[in-house]
Amino acid sequence: MTDHYFAAQLFDGTQWHKHVAFSVEDGLIVDFRPDSEATGTVLPGIVSAGLVDIQVNGGGGMLFNQQPNSDCLKAMINGHSRYGTTSMLPTLITDELSVMQQAADAIAEAIATSLPGIVGVHFEGPHLSVPKRGIHPQHCVRPISDAELALFTRQDLGQVMLTLAPENVSPDVIRDLTQRGIKICLGHSNADADTVMAALDAGASGFTHLYNAMSGLTGRAPGMLGAALLRNDAWCGLIVDKHHVSDLACQLAYKTKGVERLILVTDAMAHVGSELQNMPYLDTEILRDGDKLTLPNGTLAGSALDMASAVRNMHQLGVPLEDALQMASATPAQFLGFDSIGHLAKGKRADFTLFSQDLHVTHTWIGGTQMFDCSANR
DSSP: OEEEEEEEEEEOSSSEEEEEEEEEETTEEEEEEEOSSOOSEEEEEEEEEOEEEEEEOEETTEETTTOOSHHHHHHHHHHHHTTTEEEEEEEEESOOHHHHHHHHHHHHHHHHTTOTTBOEEEEEOSSOOGGGOTTSOGGGOOOOOHHHHHHHTOSSSSEEEEEEOTTTSOHHHHHHHHHTTOEEEEOSBOOOHHHHHHHHHTTOOEESSTTTTBOOOOSSOOHHHHHHHHOTTOEEEEEOSSSSSOHHHHHHHHHHHOTTTEEEEOOBOTTTTSOOOOEEETTEEEEEETTEEEOTTSOBOSBOOOHHHHHHHHHHTTOOHHHHHHTTTHHHHHHHTOSSSSOOSTTSBOOEEEEOTTSOEEEEEETTEEEEEGGGGO
């Protein structure tokens, strides 16, 4: 069956189109053309390429570390598709090897069964810096081992992303992992700039949540932050939730990195797409205050941010809407090396999101299948 759509305003991931007709068949866009006459299903509002989130700890009331299984992955994509996310890297933060293996098996099953929206996995840790570990459990922070190398290089996990601290993983290991197709990002690190540069030269692609949990920038010690802002080839994730990073720092990141290297991420916990307030975490708990998540001692504990809010927040800082949308769609897709997502065109996967004029999501489609309809959730 072929579904036909018409959009008066459409952002394809990199540019705007007015009055576009497109058709979807077997999950792909099979026709995409200008058309002054509305035909098929008219999509009122702003149609955008589906949003791609490379750092998602949980959603729909479930946290991947606590329930590393297919039910959790389904809850996560259902929770986040309400906010325009059509592709994600479920993220497992630092944990025991057995939990990492369970998570990998769940991802492999999701990829094998084409679970909508799951395109790989992000292991955030465990090879991090203890002083910059944040909420990552210290007893699980450890050197890289053969067992973990074997896990990261499995061929059934989609795109694997690994966050590590370069002071604790050698350039030789980074080079080997990148040559095997792993996307290495640097974060939760106290490394000096020279160590960071060596990791980038060895093949590391970029930085996890720019500014947060990394050595800062001063005149005589540029640190990880200085290296991240300097290197034109490095990609940077950014949590634009008004808690992790100041408005001015977000504007600086946009000015220095540009739309093709800055990636909007949520770092979302279980709360997104659910009514969840406080939740147990290890031997403590994560507390929600509005859209801010912390441990009882005030340490930020991920976020309650969704991708649509990240786009709105960035746009409210004066960033053109097309740039905010690109940093949430085409740019992360390009970082991951996926040509089929993050962009609407003939032959691409039919992942698209319908926004109202005030940039709230009303409908989401993944592979041509409607995943969210706001009218059905009232």
